[in-house]
Amino acid sequence: MSCTTILVGKKASNDGSTMIARNDDGGFDVKKLVVVEPKDQPKTYKSVIGHLTVELDETPMRYTATPNVNPSKGTWAAQGINAANVGMSATETITTNPRVLGADPMVRYQKAKTKKEKDVPGGIGEEDLVVLVLPYIHTAREGVLRLGSLLEKYGTYESNGIAFNDENEVWWMETIGGHHWIAQRVRDEECVIMPNQFGLDRFDFDDAFGAKKENLCSSDMKEFIEKNHLDLANSSSFNPRNCFGSHSDTDHIYNTPRAWFMGRYLCPTRYRWDGDHADYKPESDNIPWSFVPESKVTVEDVKYLLSSYYQGTPYNPYSVNGKHIYRTISKNNTDTMAICQIRGDKPEAIKGVEWICFASTAFNTVLPIYPNTAKIPDYLSKVTTDATTDNFYWCSQFIGALVDPHFASGIIHVERYQNTVMSNARAILNEYDAKIAETGDEKLIDEANRKLCDMAKKEAQATLNRVLANALQHMTNRYNRGDN
Numbered sequence: 001m002s003c004t005t006i007l008v009g010k011k012a013s014n015d016g017s018t019m020i021a022r023n024d025d026g027g028f029d030v031k032k033l034v035v036v037e038p039k040d041q042p043k044t045y046k047s048v049i050g051h052l053t054v055e056l057d058e059t060p061m062r063y064t065a066t067p068n069v070n071p072s073k074g075t076w077a078a079q080g081i082n083a084a085n086v087g088m089s090a091t092e093t094i095t096t097n098p099r100v101l102g103a104d105p106m107v108r109y110q111k112a113k114t115k116k117e118k119d120v121p122g123g124i125g126e127e128d129l130v131v132l133v134l135p136y137i138h139t140a141r142e143g144v145l146r147l148g149s150l151l152e153k154y155g156t157y158e159s160n161g162i163a164f165n166d167e168n169e170v171w172w173m174e175t176i177g178g179h180h181w182i183a184q185r186v187r188d189e190e191c192v193i194m195p196n197q198f199g200l201d202r203f204d205f206d207d208a209f210g211a212k213k214e215n216l217c218s219s220d221m222k223e224f225i226e227k228n229h230l231d232l233a234n235s236s237s238f239n240p241r242n243c244f245g246s247h248s249d250t251d252h253i254y255n256t257p258r259a260w261f262m263g264r265y266l267c268p269t270r271y272r273w274d275g276d277h278a279d280y281k282p283e284s285d286n287i288p289w290s291f292v293p294e295s296k297v298t299v300e301d302v303k304y305l306l307s308s309y310y311q312g313t314p315y316n317p318y319s320v321n322g323k324h325i326y327r328t329i330s331k332n333n334t335d336t337m338a339i340c341q342i343r344g345d346k347p348e349a350i351k352g353v354e355w356i357c358f359a360s361t362a363f364n365t366v367l368p369i370y371p372n373t374a375k376i377p378d379y380l381s382k383v384t385t386d387a388t389t390d391n392f393y394w395c396s397q398f399i400g401a402l403v404d405p406h407f408a409s410g411i412i413h414v415e416r417y418q419n420t421v422m423s424n425a426r427a428i429l430n431e432y433d434a435k436i437a438e439t440g441d442e443k444l445i446d447e448a449n450r451k452l453c454d455m456a457k458k459e460a461q462a463t464l465n466r467v468l469a470n471a472l473q474h475m476t477n478r479y480n481r482g483d484n
Contacts, residue, residue, distance in 0.1 A: 005163060005192070009186050016345055020089045022079065022338065024334065024337065030384075031069065032380065036064070065080045065134075086142075087164065089163040090160070092163075094196060097245065099229075106155075107156060109121060109122035109157070126160055132150060141164075143173075159198075161194060176244050181218055182221065184200055184203065184215055184216075190290040191266055193262040198246065225243065241289070303355070307330045353370060353371070356392075363403045365417055377453040395460040399464055405471070421459050
């Protein structure tokens with residue numbers, strides 16, 4: 001599953017919050033935002049893809065999730081924030097290389113070939129991770145350690161990157177082959193950009209096998225690398241990306257251009273991004289995994305980057321002479337985008353804010369919700385597989401589908417929609433942040449969420465009306481008597 005991820009440390013953000021954000025680019029799976037109460041968390045979890053059974057005997061916490069409306073392929077909870085104000089995003093599909101896969105093969109489901117044999121379960125994967133981890137962790141670091149133990153026990157059938165955040169820390173974790181993993185704490189002053197490739201380009205083994213302050217990994221990682229001759233460095237510095245990742249021709253059209261655009265936005269003057277003498281180009285393999293941004297990063301910045309179609313560059317597919325040669329960040333098959341924001345300066349009940357967007361991000365807006373609630377409003381949670389204007393998911397799909405073929409005349413309506421919803425949402429958040437901090441009344445959370453959804457519903461419907469009218473006016477079979 002192709003996705004794009006951005007991570008923001010607390011000193012890199014404009015308000016001291018941590019943020020983990022990801023476009024979930026799937027297979028046009030219908031999504032909804034829900035709350036999972038402890039009583040609804042399974043005690044025995046059974047996966048669809050891996051045919052694996054995992055016993056969950058611990059006491060779970062309440063958490064939000066963005067599952068598939070149709071569960072036939074599994075839950076695919078995508079991301080969420082739990083009652084301890086810990087966020088998780090799972091997953092960013094990443095790349096690896098044959099040396100890694102040969103040394104530690106993926107753990108895939110094997111169906112019995114005869115009646116005497118038994119099926120062999122596969123490992124865990126994106127379908128499962130949020131459900132198996134998020135309800136049970138109280139810090140971002142705990143998320144890494146819990147998932148690491150599950151990977152070592154059950155293995156995985158795919159390569160993934162997973163993000164965790166709490167009010168103080170952001171952690172990034174990447175799987176290596178079937179059972180191995182590596183993780184690093186994002187430095188407070190940095191942002192991370194991840195475009196479907198193995199990302200980590202630095203790692204401190206002394207810390208990982210010592211104090212474990214900012215680096216964690218499988219217990220046998222050193223031996224695994226040495227035994228299988230995975231380290232390609234000619235110097236003493238260790239680069240995990242070169243060791244475990246890929247540098248294919250496909251990467252240069254599908255992955256590295258996205259990192260280039262995001263780095264170009266975050267550090268526009270520190271490096272040269274364009275021209276023959278650029279430090280980094282769209283097809284560069286060495287674009288850094290993390291940057292100290294030149295300006296403090298806002299939610300709006302994250303949304304803009306995850307909505308990119310290379311605007312302002314020669315690679316914009318919507319411009320007259322645009323070169324549509326690179327995979328854009330915003331795609332037609334984006335199911336959902338979420339920014340899990342944890343705000344350390346707010347009361348415990350409202351530290352977390354989950355910003356949710358559905359469908360192609362270039363054409364849609366992002367809506368904040370307080371996740372510390374027993375029920376998400378129907379506009380976000382009551383979604384079916386039938387297309388309708390009654391919910392945020394389908395309204396977002398309609399808007400994108402109507403504007404894309406009429407971009408030049410329709411994008412102005414989208415821009416106004418995005419600015420209006422974001423401005424109104426900011427005002428509502430400010431209002432209820434103040435009210436809840438002053439009164440301590442957590443019942444106001446539900447009132448705020450309803451108000452946010454009512455506002456979004458009004459603006460989404462108005463925008464849908466406008467873009468539909470615009471599309472009708474530009475249909476191919478239009479004809480005027482004066483045309484002959």
